[in-house]
Each structure stands twice: as C-alpha cells, then as structure tokens.
Amino acid sequence: MTRANDMRALEGAKRLQRLRRLTGQAIGDYRMIEEGDRVMVCLSGGKDSYALLDMLILLRKSAPISFDLIAVNLDQKQPGFPEDLLPAYMSEKDVPFYVIERDTFSTVKRVVPEGKTTCALCSRLRRGTLYGFAEANGVTKIALGHHRDDILETLFLNLFFGSKMKTMPPKLVSNNSRYVVIRPLAYCKESDLVQFAVDQNYPIIPCKLCGSQPNLKRAEIKVMISDWEKQYPGCVDNLFRGLQNIVPSHLMDKNLNNFDGPSPEEILRYRSDNPLSIDASGIQEALAEAELNPGAPMPREESQLIQVSSCGRNGQKSQEYRKESREAKKNGA
Template identity: 60%
Template sequence: IEAGDSVMVCLSGGKDSYTLLDILLNLRRRAPIDFRIVAMNLDQKQPGFPAEILPNYLKSLGVEYHIETQDTYSIVKEKIPEGKTTCSLCSRLRRGIIYKVAGELGANKIALGHHRDDMIETLFLNMFFAGKLKAMPPKLVTDKGDHIVIRPLAYCVEKDIARYARGMEFPIIPCNLCGSQENLQRQNIKEMLANWERQYPGRSQTLFTAMQNVAPSHLLDGNLFDFKNMQFGQEVAEGDIAFDDSVVG
C-alpha cells in the first residue's frame, strides 16, 4: 500500500475478510502515509442472507462502504446442475463484478482476504486437477491493467486468523451457497493438508516456504528455463543436484 492509494476491501462476512479490514484500519491509523479504505460487499441474493449485518457493522465503525447487489445466486443455480460444484462459476461472476465496482468506486487496489493456507490449497488444487504448478500471488495486476490485487494476509496462518476473529467477536456470516462443501475438491485438499500437518508438524510451513524457493532449471517448463539451448560450461543458478542422494538442501 502506497501513499494516496484507494483500497477497496472485499468483505464477505467471513472471518478472513473481517480480519483483513480490521488490520488495514489499524494500519491506516498508524501508518506514516495516507490512504483511503472503502469496504465492499457483494450481496449475491442468497436466500436467507442477513443483509443488515454488514451495513450495521460498518456504520458502527464509521467506515466508508458500498453494498453491491447482484443476483448471481440465481445464475449459478440455473447454470449448475444440482449436486455439482458451484464454486468455479460463482468465482468468475464475482471477479467480474468486483473489478467493475472497483472502477466505479475509484479504487486502484483491491484487497482480498486469502491467507497462507488458501495459497497452499490452491497450489495442490492446480497440481491435482489442472496439471499446473500455480498458486495465488500476494500481489497481481488485473488482466486489463486497471487494478492491483493485494492479499495482505498472504503470510498469515488460518488458525491464527480464526483465533483473532473469535477474540474480536466479528458478526460472522456463513456462506450457504455451496452447502456443506464436504465433497468439493478444496475441502478434500484442506483435509489432506490437515492430516499431513498432524502427522508431520510444520509441513504446511515447509510447503509455503517451497513456493518461495522455485528452481525452474529443475522443473520441466521450457518457457521458464531454456533447456533447448543449454551448452557445455554453462552454469545454472540452482546448481547441479541431479545425482544428489539427499533431497534436502
């Protein structure tokens, strides 16, 4: 975040986005720079959604906010057969609306509440189901170049956020659009990672560290490393570990 930024904080009513907004408000009070914060909630017209909770909460804080009402719920229900995963379509619709609203509100940066565990889960989702070595960046420029998306909680652990949210007693709103989500791919990945963490404490942090220590010359993507034109005597930054017995180091 830089001086003069206008940051649109996407607020869903979940623990992550409440924590994000609270931290950014505290940062603005203490930071040596001035920047604008505007909270934005997308009301997707889910049946039973308590539409008054977020406006009342934001008014109590004195925070500038905008509620965008778009009936994406009906679109998702119409397009996706009963029992199938709704997350993908819901996400695409939501993304387009978020970018549009950011432009209307004059925000140059969009803050999302994804945390460390979200990023690790996304890495495995892409590997297992899309054949891609791809996760979530802490910062990116949108496709049209109009906005910068930031994830200030990228280095935060989900359990710490949950503990913080409980302590702050945020008025949490559960997401009911996807039901229990027990059979969804992300939930399966989350459970797999939780099992690993119980069996090997610290593994999640090791995985997160690995995302920051990539050796393109020891993968297979010719777009990231020029295998075709390698020559004798050419040094590689990652070194020669092709025949090392140990995978550590």
C-alpha cells in the first residue's frame, strides 16, 4: 500500500509540474500577462477554474514580472447552490475574492424553450456581468479556465453547426481594446485537469444548467474526438498543432485572399522572365510548389524529357511527355 501511495504521489507531482509548465508556456507564447496587470480569475467552482487559480498563484511566485490576482464568482442563484463553499475555500488563499449576485438562472430558464441548449444565453449573461465588474474594478485581464479539449471541441462545433472556422483563442482582445480575455490553460489536456482535481480534492460545484443537459452537441463532439484518438493515436495532438499552423492562402475565405488574377498574359510573361530548368530537381520543385504530388516518380539522371506530338481522338494535336534514356539516344535507338 505504501508503494502504491508513493507512486500516486509521484504521478501527482509530475502532473502538477506538467500543468504548471504548460500554463507558463501558453502565457509566454501569447503574451497573456504583462507587468502591472490586474488579472481576474473567473471562479465557477468547476475543476478548470480551481486549477487555473492555483496555476496562476504558483506562477506569480516565480514570475519575472509583478501582477495582481483577484478571484470572482458569479452567483447565478441556481437552486441549491452552496453559497458558503467558495468563500470558505478562498479564505485559505492569499487572493482577494468577490462574489457577484445576479439571478441569470431564472432568466435562462424563462427564455430558453424546454429541451433547447442553455449554454449560449447563459454564457452571454455571465460574460456581460463579469465584463462590467472587470471595468469597475480596474481589471486588465479576464482569465477563463478553458483548456485544450475545449478549444478543439469548439472548432468542430463551429465548423459542423455554424459554418465557421473559428474557436477559442488563447488571448482575445475586444474590437475596441476595452477587454482582454486570456485562457492560460490552453495547452493543458482535460484528462490531466480531471485527475489534478482529484489530487487536490477540489470542492466541485456542478452546474444545474449545462450539467443537466446530457445530449449537448459538445458531448457528442467530445466522443467523436476521443474515438479518433483511439483509432489514430496522436491525431488529436496534430489537430491542436494544426490550429497553430494556419495557411490562409490555402483556404477559401474571399475576405482573406485575393482570388483575382494573375491574367494569362501575366503568367506567360513571368514564365518568360523566369525560365524553368526542366531537369529532375526542377520538376520536383515545380510539383511541390503546385502541391500536385511531390512523391511522384521523377526522371532518373540518365533520362530526359522530350516533347512529342500525338493525335487525340478528336483529331486535334495534344501534347504528351515521354522519357527516353540518354543511353538509348546515344545508340540511335
């Protein structure tokens, strides 16, 4: 039993260091927190917001910059909400804690038809309340607990049901620069956060709105991504890395790309000014540039391309290319 406990403690320590490292990396990569920032952690009572608060407390101790932390909970007046739980928990943290009371629960239940998803309206109401508090209290960064899985799931939700290629960015600046939202857990896996919550014995408060909707599309997307990972191990890592390697010119958004031209004359003029050396390496480069099939067999060194004419079915001449070895040509074949 002692050995098993030691192993669990070791795994827990590794998990803590991994989450701390990934959180710090995300903050640095996206310049989320700067000298003099006043960061507001939105504490819901869920596993992610607890972990977010702890990671920021840890990082603040060793950070080369100085920034303030506060924690805020929005009491939405959900039935049975344990009002004393979070204040008691936060009394042991060296972080100022505020509770905002606003009955958004009744509003959501009244407005959203039975059986419909409540998350969209609920999040808008929460966001408006939290943004207002942030402005009134000199907050410069609003920290949310969304993690890597949330980001991927949101991408597919928007693609499948919103016809948009977008997700939750690690750092979002409002159009007028009035608010800045950061997601320091952007690189963290949900599986690590689930187990970390067990390690830390967090007092989890379930949501009676989204938590009571078992058929949410997000849950279906979560299963889909999990199934992909089982069938193709590593594909989820590749999906996430892909979000950091966007090639706008290879997408279809007319607002991002100018699809006008070049004209036939411009194409021919460019080719005339920049002749292509037709050898094996030149062909490989041309194919790669055109993204046709860079892995296609290339002419060998002893071969060259010659152009010949042939007659198509319609009687018109068409062009085809044929390989002829230099050796055969030398022998007059």
